[in-house]
Amino acid sequence: MAQYARGAAAVAVIRLHNPPVNALSLTVLQALEDGLKRADADPSVKAVMICGENGKFSAGADIRGFSSPKRHGVPLGPIISLIERSEKPVVAAIEGIALGGGLEVALGCHYRIAHVKAHMGFPEVTIGLLPGAEGTQRLPRLIGVPAALDIITTGRHIPATEALKLGLVDEVVEENTVEAAIRFANKVIGQPLGPRRLSLKPVPKLPNMEAFLSEALVKVKKQAHGCLAPELCFQAVKAATEQPFADGVRKERELFNILLTSGQAQALQYAFFAEREVQKWTTPNGASWKSTSPQPIRKAAVIGLGTMGRGIVTSLVKANIPVVALEQNVEYLNMGRKAVMLLLEREAMKMEQGAQTLDFHNPARLQFTVDFDVLHDVDLVIEAVFENMALKKEIFHKLSRICKPGAFLCTNTSALNIDEIASATSRPHQVIGTHFFSPAHVMRLLEIIYGHHTSPTAIATAVQLAKALKKVGVVVGNCFGFVGNRMMFPYVQQAVFLVEEGSRPEAVDQVLEDFGFKIGPFRMSDLAGLDVGWRSRKGQGLTGASLPPGTPARQRHGHRYSPLPDLLCENSRFGQKTGKGWYQYEKAGGRTAKPDPWLHNFLAQYRDTHHIKTRFIDQEEILERCLFSLINEGFDILAEGIAAGPEHLDVIYINGYGWPKHRGGPMFYASTIGLPRILAKLQKYSEAHPDVPGLQPSAFLKKLVAMGNPPLKEWMSYQSRQSNKL
Numbered sequence: 001m002a003q004y005a006r007g008a009a010a011v012a013v014i015r016l017h018n019p020p021v022n023a024l025s026l027t028v029l030q031a032l033e034d035g036l037k038r039a040d041a042d043p044s045v046k047a048v049m050i051c052g053e054n055g056k057f058s059a060g061a062d063i064r065g066f067s068s069p070k071r072h073g074v075p076l077g078p079i080i081s082l083i084e085r086s087e088k089p090v091v092a093a094i095e096g097i098a099l100g101g102g103l104e105v106a107l108g109c110h111y112r113i114a115h116v117k118a119h120m121g122f123p124e125v126t127i128g129l130l131p132g133a134e135g136t137q138r139l140p141r142l143i144g145v146p147a148a149l150d151i152i153t154t155g156r157h158i159p160a161t162e163a164l165k166l167g168l169v170d171e172v173v174e175e176n177t178v179e180a181a182i183r184f185a186n187k188v189i190g191q192p193l194g195p196r197r198l199s200l201k202p203v204p205k206l207p208n209m210e211a212f213l214s215e216a217l218v219k220v221k222k223q224a225h226g227c228l229a230p231e232l233c234f235q236a237v238k239a240a241t242e243q244p245f246a247d248g249v250r251k252e253r254e255l256f257n258i259l260l261t262s263g264q265a266q267a268l269q270y271a272f273f274a275e276r277e278v279q280k281w282t283t284p285n286g287a288s289w290k291s292t293s294p295q296p297i298r299k300a301a302v303i304g305l306g307t308m309g310r311g312i313v314t315s316l317v318k319a320n321i322p323v324v325a326l327e328q329n330v331e332y333l334n335m336g337r338k339a340v341m342l343l344l345e346r347e348a349m350k351m352e353q354g355a356q357t358l359d360f361h362n363p364a365r366l367q368f369t370v371d372f373d374v375l376h377d378v379d380l381v382i383e384a385v386f387e388n389m390a391l392k393k394e395i396f397h398k399l400s401r402i403c404k405p406g407a408f409l410c411t412n413t414s415a416l417n418i419d420e421i422a423s424a425t426s427r428p429h430q431v432i433g434t435h436f437f438s439p440a441h442v443m444r445l446l447e448i449i450y451g452h453h454t455s456p457t458a459i460a461t462a463v464q465l466a467k468a469l470k471k472v473g474v475v476v477g478n479c480f481g482f483v484g485n486r487m488m489f490p491y492v493q494q495a496v497f498l499v500e501e502g503s504r505p506e507a508v509d510q511v512l513e514d515f516g517f518k519i520g521p522f523r524m525s526d527l528a529g530l531d532v533g534w535r536s537r538k539g540q541g542l543t544g545a546s547l548p549p550g551t552p553a554r555q556r557h558g559h560r561y562s563p564l565p566d567l568l569c570e571n572s573r574f575g576q577k578t579g580k581g582w583y584q585y586e587k588a589g590g591r592t593a594k595p596d597p598w599l600h601n602f603l604a605q606y607r608d609t610h611h612i613k614t615r616f617i618d619q620e621e622i623l624e625r626c627l628f629s630l631i632n633e634g635f636d637i638l639a640e641g642i643a644a645g646p647e648h649l650d651v652i653y654i655n656g657y658g659w660p661k662h663r664g665g666p667m668f669y670a671s672t673i674g675l676p677r678i679l680a681k682l683q684k685y686s687e688a689h690p691d692v693p694g695l696q697p698s699a700f701l702k703k704l705v706a707m708g709n710p711p712l713k714e715w716m717s718y719q720s721r722q723s724n725k726l
């Protein structure tokens with residue numbers, strides 16, 4: 001609701017009230033409208049001030065309302081017009097946040113006063129919509145087209161200081177914003193309101209508007225990766241430059257309705273709530289976020305300053321957590337220190353532009369050492385050495401001797417068994433997996449893996465750490481590859497099989513990039529380094545010296561196997577770092593992938609050698625075999641209780657694996673395709689390839705189809721009460 005009260009002297013106060021973020025539900029809007037009418041009708045009221053309860057102006061429309069079958073339009077626009085038409089000055093007092101419809105309310109007001117710590121923005125684009133309560137028409141009139149386009153098409157939040165520079169707010173205050181706004185309202189009583197009504201203002205002209213808009217459109221499309229909302233946001237702002245306000249509003253409404261019914265909005269809104277849902281972690285044995293408090297992390301350590309360790313140190317420093325960075329010898333330490341300092345300098349430059357500072361020259365905040373004993377007083381250690389079980393166990397054994405009793409011991413691994421690592425310590429309950437994604441100071445995902453003995457406190461602390469690092473932490477169970485990589489294995493395997501059968505890396509990548517992945521599986525393998533998987537396969541005895549003599553080239557343990565990635569490595573083609581992999585690059589370390597005739601010849605010879613009849617493979621088969629095998633693995637993961645729900649898999653894929661967010665994650669995508677169709681296609685492909693287990697439909701998928709294809713929210717109620725395999 002919105003509370004109406006009389007402020008000092010002649011100012012009426014309307015306070016938006018809908019915890020926790022004062023979302024503009026229908027009740028709030030009704031109360032806002034009633035408050036405005038009451039103030040208008042009361043001759044003793046000379047000005048109105050609108051603010052929000054609990055130090056937050058408003059996070060905008062109630063997002064859940066967009067998927068409600070009853071709601072299709074936005075009733076907010078007419079209320080904003082009502083505010084703007086008021087004959088009494090209306091002042092917005094912006095504290096905390098004014099987002100989406102919240103900012104649109106503020107734009108309807110004649111004046112805006114913001115607290116210095118407040119943030120504003122139009123994040124609608126991130127949930128597949130556009131500012132549909134006349135925001136696309138008012139903002140360019142207030143701050144000009146370039147700034148408005150940037151804010152509306154990116155959805156970024158801007159701090160109050162930037163808002164002041166742009167002219168979005170009239171004043172920024174450090175004191176009590178509500179009191180400042182009431183004082184301000186008293187001062188402007190009686191001043192003409194015409195110039196303050198944004199709908200009456202012309203959009204500021206640019207000398208080269210047409211050229212500016214064409215360039216801006218190219219940029220917007222390039223960054224959209226198939227997402228519709230940024231381009232429609234652009235179209236709405238463009239309409240403001242071409243049409244009078246009322247026609248622009250009509251265009252905005254038309255574009256808004258296209259987005260609302262596009263399916264992408266639903267997917268993005270699902271992703272918004274899924275990200276919040278996974279914070280409320282639970283484990284199959286009943287531990288949960290509700291009953292567990294995290295321990296404070298006042299000091300942390302990182303072991304290993306390779307690519308991952310460097311990014312993790314940078315993340316911790318950015319989060320203001322004092323860090324000890326440890327390497328095995330002085331030579332590696334110096335290399336690592338240089339690389340970390342470079343990363344931090346770059347980050348500091350970015351942060352200074354946003355008026356924040358980064359303190360990393362102070363040894364009390366960042367210390368480099370080769371001495372394990374220095375770790376005696378840290379609260380948490382993140383081991384980030386390369387994937388070698390023996391080495392990790394040796395390190396954990398040492399840590400369990402040196403670290404203080406309460407310290408948590410985290411391992412940054414992408415696949416190794418957390419329990420085996422924990423078994424090397426005397427405190428397995430404090431051991432937990434923290435799988436960072438590269439580059440670790442950029443990527444948002446942190447996969448948090450609990451082992452058999454991991455305590456709920458260790459989980460809660462790792463989740464809290466993720467939050468402090470501004471990452472999204474997803475808690476999952478322990479199995480080979482955990483959730484993300486386990487689902488990735490069949491996907492990459494299918495991509496390689498498709499190339500064996502007649503496709504080309506560039507054709508497979510193109511299909512998946514057209515689907516919306518930032519990067520296809522072959523480009524991704526080249527980027528990550530083909531030697532990483534090669535080392536892992538050698539460790540598993542799938543290739544290399546430990547392979548028993550006489551093992552068929554294309555079979556392992558009775559299942560189909562492709563030696564193609566191993567053969568590339570044997571030819572020293574490790575991907576970007578060597579300038580050759582599935583593609584060729586301009587030089588070692590180059591980034592521009594070009595199809596490689598050498599590889600095409602090599603594939604032709606390979607197929608001849610193994611008597612594989614080359615066939616044409618269409619886009620549908622490429623897409624379905626890659627995606628449906630990944631989704632199929634997801635159903636097994638859910639059935640085993642490795643993840644608490646499909647949202648977890650989706651959040652992992654969106655934030656760690658470049659899955660297009662506007663498709664809502666693999667499991668949401670499966671729900672939109674329909675499980676019966678996925679099952680039928682998997683059945684078809686597994687009949688054609690009976691030696692590929694990844695194509696054999698998961699029992700849980702079959703069960704859900706048999707239960708009538710229930711909505712995603714209900715899937716887990718059909719999972720038998722089976723805890724994960726540990």
Ligand SMILES: C/C=C(\C)C(=O)SCCNC(=O)CCNC(=O)[C@H](O)C(C)(C)COP(=O)(O)OP(=O)(O)OC[C@H]1O[C@@H](n2cnc3c(N)ncnc32)[C@H](O)[C@@H]1OP(=O)(O)O
Nearest residue numbers: 021023059060061062063064099100101123124131132276
């Ligand atoms: C046309 C379209 C119009 C007019 C619109 O206004 S569309 C909505 C535009 N606004 C947004 O997209 C804002 C979305 N919210 C956020 O970005 C963040 O929640 C926040 C910056 C406002 C606060 O972040 P934080 O402090 O980290 O808290 P949470 O994100 O965890 O949120 C707290 C709970 O509030 C729920 N929430 C937040 N915003 C909305 C909203 N607009 N509608 C409905 N519910 C909202 C959020 O889900 C959290 O609740 P739980 O999930 O924990 O139950």
